[in-house]
Amino acid sequence: xxxxxxxxxxxxxxxxxxxxxxxxxxxxxxxxxxxxxxxxxxxxxxxxxxxxxxxxxxxxxxxxxxxxxxxxxxxxxxxxxxxxxxxxxxxxxxxxxxxxxxxxxxxxxxxxxxxxxxxxxxxxxxxxxxxxxxxxxxxxxxxxxxxxxxxxxxxxxxxxxxxxxxxxxxxxxxxxxxxxxxxxxxxxxxxxxxxxxxxxxxxxxxxxxxxxxxxxxxxxxxxxxxxxxxxxxxxxxxxxxxxxxxxxxxxxxxxxxxxxxxxxxxxxxx
Amino acid sequence: xxxxxxxxxxxxxxxxxxxxxxxxxxxxxxxxxxxxxxxxxxxxxxxxxxxxxxxxxxxxxxxxxxxxxxxxxxxxxxxxxxxxxxxxxxxxxxxxxxxxxxxxxxxxxxxxxxxxxxxxxxxxxxxxxxxxxxxxxxxxxxxxxxxxxxxxxxxxxxxxxxxxxxxxxxxxxxxxxxxxxxxxxxxxxxxxxxxxxxxxxxxxxxxxxxxxxxxxxxxxxxxxxxxxxxxxxxxxxxxxxxxxxxxxxxxxxxxxxxxxxxxx
Numbered sequence: 001x002x003x004x005x006x007x008x009x010x011x012x013x014x015x016x017x018x019x020x021x022x023x024x025x026x027x028x029x030x031x032x033x034x035x036x037x038x039x040x041x042x043x044x045x046x047x048x049x050x051x052x053x054x055x056x057x058x059x060x061x062x063x064x065x066x067x068x069x070x071x072x073x074x075x076x077x078x079x080x081x082x083x084x085x086x087x088x089x090x091x092x093x094x095x096x097x098x099x100x101x102x103x104x105x106x107x108x109x110x111x112x113x114x115x116x117x118x119x120x121x122x123x124x125x126x127x128x129x130x131x132x133x134x135x136x137x138x139x140x141x142x143x144x145x146x147x148x149x150x151x152x153x154x155x156x157x158x159x160x161x162x163x164x165x166x167x168x169x170x171x172x173x174x175x176x177x178x179x180x181x182x183x184x185x186x187x188x189x190x191x192x193x194x195x196x197x198x199x200x201x202x203x204x205x206x207x208x209x210x211x212x213x214x215x216x217x218x219x220x221x222x223x224x225x226x227x228x229x230x231x232x233x234x235x236x237x238x239x240x241x242x243x244x245x246x247x248x249x250x251x252x253x254x255x256x257x258x259x260x261x262x263x264x265x266x267x268x269x270x
Numbered sequence: 271x272x273x274x275x276x277x278x279x280x281x282x283x284x285x286x287x288x289x290x291x292x293x294x295x296x297x298x299x300x301x302x303x304x305x306x307x308x309x310x311x312x313x314x315x316x317x318x319x320x321x322x323x324x325x326x327x328x329x330x331x332x333x334x335x336x337x338x339x340x341x342x343x344x345x346x347x348x349x350x351x352x353x354x355x356x357x358x359x360x361x362x363x364x365x366x367x368x369x370x371x372x373x374x375x376x377x378x379x380x381x382x383x384x385x386x387x388x389x390x391x392x393x394x395x396x397x398x399x400x401x402x403x404x405x406x407x408x409x410x411x412x413x414x415x416x417x418x419x420x421x422x423x424x425x426x427x428x429x430x431x432x433x434x435x436x437x438x439x440x441x442x443x444x445x446x447x448x449x450x451x452x453x454x455x456x457x458x459x460x461x462x463x464x465x466x467x468x469x470x471x472x473x474x475x476x477x478x479x480x481x482x483x484x485x486x487x488x489x490x491x492x493x494x495x496x497x498x499x500x501x502x503x504x505x506x507x508x509x510x511x512x513x514x515x516x517x518x519x520x521x522x523x524x525x526x527x528x529x530x531x532x533x534x
Contacts, residue, residue, distance in 0.1 A: 027442050034445035037452045045461045049315070052466040053322075057314045181296040189303050196307070200314035205306075 009105070013113045021118045028119065035123025042195055043068055043131070057200045058229050062138040066227070068195050069131035070219035074158035076125020082163050083120075084111035088170035089179050097265075107262065108255075111170075141226045150225065153244045158218040160247030162187075165213065167254040174261045190215050199231035210239075214250070217243045275368050280380030287384040294388065301342050301393045308334045308461070309401055325465045329492055332404040336491060337460040337484035339394045343385045344423050344483070346430040348447040350374050352437035355529070364526075371431070371522075378427065407493020414500060415491040421507035422483045426454070428514035429479060435518055438525030459485035479510040 022028045043065065050061040059067070079086070088111065091097045100110050141147060165187055172179050190213035193201060198209050198220050209216040217239070224232045225240035232240070287294075309331055316327050351374065354360040363370050397403070406412035433450055437443050455461055457480035464475065464485050475481050486503045489495050495503060 024441065027445070030445035031442075034448035038448050041452050041455050041461070044456050048456075048462050048467060048471070049311075051468055053315045056311065181293050184296055185299065189300065192303060192307060196311060201310045202306075205310075 006109075010113050014116075017114075017116050018118070021116075031119045032122040032126070035119050036127050039072065039124055039127050043127075046195075057197050057231055059197050062135045063223075063227055063229070064196075065131045065135040066139050067197065067219050067223045069128050069135060070154070070158060070222060071128070071191070071194055071215075072124045073128030073132060074155055074162060074218055076121050076123075076128050077155070078159045078162050078166070079120045079124065080116045080118075081112050081159075082166045083115045083117040084113075085163075085166040085170040086117070086183075087115065089173045092173045101265075108258065139227055147226060150222075154222040157243035157245075157247035158222070160251045161214055161218055161243075164247070164250035164254040167251070167258055171254070171258045171261045174265050186213050194219060197229070197231060199234060210235075214246055217246045276372050276376035279373050279376040280383070283377045283380035284384045287381060287388075297342075298389055298393050301338060301389065302396060305334055305338050305393075305397050305401070308338075323465060325463070328402065328404045329465075330463055331401050332492060333459065333463045333485075333488050335394060335397045335401065335403055336488050337458070339390050339397070340419055340422070340484055340487070341460050342389045342393060343382050344426050345381065345385060346378055346427050347381070348430050348434065348450075349443070350377065351434040352443045355437045356441075360529070374431075375427070382423070404492060406491050411490055411493050415487050418487040418490050418500075418503065418507065421504060421511065422487050424511045425479050425482045425507055425514075428511050428518065429454075432514045432518035432521065435521035435525055438521070438528055454480060454483065457481070458483045459488065479514075482507045482510055 046056070046064055047061060050056065050064065054060065056064065084091070088097075091100075091111075100107055100114075103110060136143070169179055169183050169186065172182065176182075190209060193205060193209060194215035198206050198216050201209075206216075209220075221235070221239045222243050224235075312327065312330050312334075316322065316330075320326060351360070351370075354363060360370070363373070406415065429450065430447075433443070433446060436446060440446070457475060457478060459481060464472065464481055467475065482503070486507065490500055490503070
């Protein structure tokens with residue numbers, strides 16, 4: 001099979017996905033709006049809260065919005081590629097994964113390109129863009145070649161970090177049939193903390209956010225590089241430069257775990 | 271009307287909940303983390319201050335523990351009717367000699383009771399041990415808090431009840447339910463204590479049902495309301511319940527005329 005039709009295949013996949021997700025136009029718009037609003041909940045709450053209190057550990061509302069924007073932007077990009085891994089448990093349980101195995105393409109390639117949750121992508125990504133536009137000019141960042149390059153690498157690193165977590169949790173499905181609760185524990189709960197400057201939380205939670213589920217590298221440390229808030233003093237300065245490295249290393253580790261585990265895949269079907 | 275079939279429905283939904291143990295522990299952990307996040311945020315916001323606008327840190331944490339705790343009990347299945355309308359099973363249920371609305375309530379109450387015993391109590395006990403809580407203002411106020419919390423559940427349940435009827439007209443009510451929940455989360459006081467809302471927002475809130483759900487019970491618990499204010503609070507809660515029940519029943523009647531179930 002010629003490899004040069006890979007791009008064509010990606011194109012066909014994308015067109016099919018778009019058709020199926022946007023089949024009902026009004027519903028698609030409403031769903032995207034609902035995701036957008038649901039994800040805004042925490043931000044609306046912090047906006048009202050800071051109307052009263054002005055700053056949270058030295059961070060004003062604009063800086064908080066900037067911190068949030070990285071989280072949503074990276075998730076918006078992530079979910080375009082990693083929906084197949086997010087829903088991998090379902091695919092395995094329904095036996096759908098067996099079909100993937102029979103096709104003459106890489107498994108991970110198929111998982112990444114054969115589905116994309118566009119409502120989540122638009123809801124989360126759109127929110128990230130809106131927050132970025134509101135805050136980027138008001139937080140004292142000089143946008144020059146250096147900072148823009150830093151920002152681009154940060155976003156890529158942030159996507160890879162979360163992609164690695166998704167890939168790792170998806171791989172666990174090969175051993176355990178049900179991993180939704182683990183995903184809730186390791187991904188969503190960690191993400192709940194990540195919207196806020198981690199310096200306000202208990203030391204144990206900070207430790208988890210840096211070394212176990214390293215969300216701190218998705219938004220907190222990169223934001224610190226650009227904003228230089230006082231609470232950065234509690235952490236090694238090098239952390240502000242590690243996001244792309246953490247992303248690549250974690251992703252390679254998760255990929256190795258996937259490669260190792262896939263040999264042990266046993267179908268749940270009969 | 272005989273009560274026993276409804277008790278059976280409630281018991282069934284209570285028992286079906288005990289099947290998923292690991293998920294349940296994760297649920298409790300979720301609730302605790304949500305409470306701890308807001309505790310962390312407010313510790314940083316108060317930064318050692320004993321009070322802000324006459325509101326002490328203990329009152330804030332009490333608000334979070336009680337309202338987030340109650341929100342685990344107040345879990346309404348927003349898709350009870352929509353699912354049945356969509357897959358057509360509503361036609362069979364309407365033929366049964368029990369009221370479908372009664373059955374819906376019984377199902378949710380069975381679930382709520384399970385949540386109360388196995389989610390609310392452990393989550394609140396752990397939170398109180400770790401964070402601490404304001405003692406109820408008095409025994410009477412605690413009793414009135416419980417009563418007001420039941421009415422708060424009523425407000426939340428009837429909002430969902432009325433909105434579920436929209437499934438007769440719309441293919442997908444998921445978006446509407448999600449947006450409804452955003453309003454409840456932001457405006458009911460479970461994520462931002464309503465004392466800290468700006469004055470214009472407090473004005474707007476008096477015309478909405480949201481503060482009746484958690485904030486009225488919490489204020490009664492803390493002893494912040496006078497006797498006349500408590501009576502007014504109950505009155506407002508009952509008014510919203512009545513309003514949404516009437517709205518739901520009207521929509522139900524209209525929707526039934528429109529209902530077409532395919533297949534046999």
